[in-house]
Amino acid sequence: MVYKKYIFIIAVFVISGCQQSTISNLSQFPLDTTSFSNKSTCETKTLINKDFKDIWHRIRSGLCFNHINSSRINKELNWMKRNKEFVYRSIERARPYLFHILGHLERRNLPYELSLLPMVESGFQPFAYSASRAAGIWQFIPPTAREYGLKMNWLYDGRRDVLESTKAATYFLGDMHRHFRGNWLLAIASYNTGAGNVGKAIDRANNIFTKPSYWDLDLPRETELYVPRLLALAKIIKNPSKYGFNLPKLNNKKQTSRVKFYDPIDFQTLAIITGLPQEKLMNLNPGYSTWIIDPAQQNTLLLPNKESKLFKSRYKKLSSIIYENKVYKVKKGDSLYKISRIYNVKIDSIKKVNSISGNTIYINQNIKIPSELNVSNKEFITINNQKYYINKKEITYNHIVKRYDNWYKIAKKYDVSLKTLLLWNDANKKTKLRINSLVKIKLKGPILSKSKKVQSLRYVVNSGERYDQIVRGFGVSKDKLVTDNKLKNKKYLTAGDNLIINSN
Numbered sequence: 001m002v003y004k005k006y007i008f009i010i011a012v013f014v015i016s017g018c019q020q021s022t023i024s025n026l027s028q029f030p031l032d033t034t035s036f037s038n039k040s041t042c043e044t045k046t047l048i049n050k051d052f053k054d055i056w057h058r059i060r061s062g063l064c065f066n067h068i069n070s071s072r073i074n075k076e077l078n079w080m081k082r083n084k085e086f087v088y089r090s091i092e093r094a095r096p097y098l099f100h101i102l103g104h105l106e107r108r109n110l111p112y113e114l115s116l117l118p119m120v121e122s123g124f125q126p127f128a129y130s131a132s133r134a135a136g137i138w139q140f141i142p143p144t145a146r147e148y149g150l151k152m153n154w155l156y157d158g159r160r161d162v163l164e165s166t167k168a169a170t171y172f173l174g175d176m177h178r179h180f181r182g183n184w185l186l187a188i189a190s191y192n193t194g195a196g197n198v199g200k201a202i203d204r205a206n207n208i209f210t211k212p213s214y215w216d217l218d219l220p221r222e223t224e225l226y227v228p229r230l231l232a233l234a235k236i237i238k239n240p241s242k243y244g245f246n247l248p249k250l251n252n253k254k255q256t257s258r259v260k261f262y263d264p265i266d267f268q269t270l271a272i273i274t275g276l277p278q279e280k281l282m283n284l285n286p287g288y289s290t291w292i293i294d295p296a297q298q299n300t301l302l303l304p305n306k307e308s309k310l311f312k313s314r315y316k317k318l319s320s321i322i323y324e325n326k327v328y329k330v331k332k333g334d335s336l337y338k339i340s341r342i343y344n345v346k347i348d349s350i351k352k353v354n355s356i357s358g359n360t361i362y363i364n365q366n367i368k369i370p371s372e373l374n375v376s377n378k379e380f381i382t383i384n385n386q387k388y389y390i391n392k393k394e395i396t397y398n399h400i401v402k403r404y405d406n407w408y409k410i411a412k413k414y415d416v417s418l419k420t421l422l423l424w425n426d427a428n429k430k431t432k433l434r435i436n437s438l439v440k441i442k443l444k445g446p447i448l449s450k451s452k453k454v455q456s457l458r459y460v461v462n463s464g465e466r467y468d469q470i471v472r473g474f475g476v477s478k479d480k481l482v483t484d485n486k487l488k489n490k491k492y493l494t495a496g497d498n499l500i501i502n503s504n
Helices: 004-013 053-061 071-082 082-092 098-107 112-122 142-147 162-179 183-192 195-206 221-238 267-274 280-282 305-322 336-343 347-353 406-412 420-426 467-474 480-484
Strands: 256-260 301-303 323-329 366-373 380-383 386-390 394-398 438-446 459-460 498-501
Touching: 053 098, 053 112, 053 221, 071 082, 071 221, 082 112, 098 112, 112 162, 112 183, 112 221, 142 162, 162 183, 162 301, 183 195, 183 221, 256 305, 267 280, 267 305, 280 301, 301 305, 305 323, 305 380, 323 336, 336 347, 336 366, 347 366, 394 467, 406 420, 420 438, 438 459, 459 467, 467 480, 467 498, 480 498
Parallel strands: none
Antiparallel strands: 256 301, 323 366, 380 386, 394 438, 459 498
16 A cells, blocks of 8 residues: 555555445355454454453454464565564554544444444555555545545545444445455455455356365455454454554554534644644644635544543633524425525534434424624634734635536535636526636634734645645645645645645
8 A cells, every 4th residue: 555654565466445336246256254263253243342452452352363374364464573663653643533432333233343344445544545546544446435424525534534444344344244244254355355356266266176174266366465464463462462563552542532513623723622733633633625614524532531522611612602503493395405595504414413314304493504704703713821813714625627627616616606616707597618627615714823924724635646746726836835734845746735825
């Protein structure tokens, strides 16, 4: 997979994120199935709320493939013994997430080996991208991400959202497990290369072997390395001293907590509220592609336990001061569509802010309308004895029109209503778009700052984006962009790069 320090090493061994969005109808095929170890529960739902001395003890209790041995696994073990730093760094990145990932696996009754898949996929790097456009720690490609409900637009990419993508991955792996009639090795292989490719390999093996096993399958090279690498990692976790590893101490307690929010915020303001560096906050909440943290995209944040409590008290106070909260009481004949038309907000935004999963609303139900900045004259707020100005300025981003663009497509990309997009650009549905012309996108600026000027903006590079798109989009010079982000020796931008945009 593509992640910075190990890009050349890992590219040789693992090329993931190649899930197939369509599951083929495979014929019945004879294949040795993997029997589980008698010492493993393999019913990880029975481990929910059990007490373990540390996270490693917990994982060992739910490992299901301890008995599997192969020369290919030994090769991967030898590689990892020579590259211990890869394992240690991956574990360090996994610290904020591992407790939550195990919880998702338990609820779906899945083997704990799967908690190590992000190490194989991405080294637990949330901003990892691959050449096949796979993203996040689980390396979802766009079609599979959409199939499993991960939202993707210019503002937010659910593939990079660690908890949302983990939930999607557990459903996908569970589907593959059922599809291959309980054979986990086939399910894991299909996560990498797709169920169709695994099915074709099985058909080929049936023509050669009387009773083929997984190890007889002729799979793509990256997949043949993928499964043994996961099993090798599990063996290291099971018995680290045997393989020369000394795993860092990691208590079986959540390192981070989820907090809900209902009004837009930004990473600069979040840093002020929590006292944490923006970089740390961005790594914990990598799904957001810009400085804006919009509850219409995702209304939960992941914060360290201590700071999560601080956020809850301070954010509530902040919101009551700077936001005008609108609440609509549902009347007979109302629908989400009707309410969205009244307030010119997207239905998905209303559903997200109100935690509505379906399309049903009830008479007298109070519906919170996604907030707008208050028009009061209050200029500043004091947090922890420090005065911060409340900025109400908007940022204009310029979308560069490409071939096949239309107003509907652009509105979807930026997750705004068509009516709002046309209003921003003094246009109507029939206004023609010309290639290379600019379409204005209005965005909220950072809310709190020490001065009245808009300070630095943050932006994550999307797949295929070039320097000129960022330069024209934000109206900054290339020289300044390169200098501010230390990109002097970088000819091309890389998807997943975090940029600082100084527009002043």
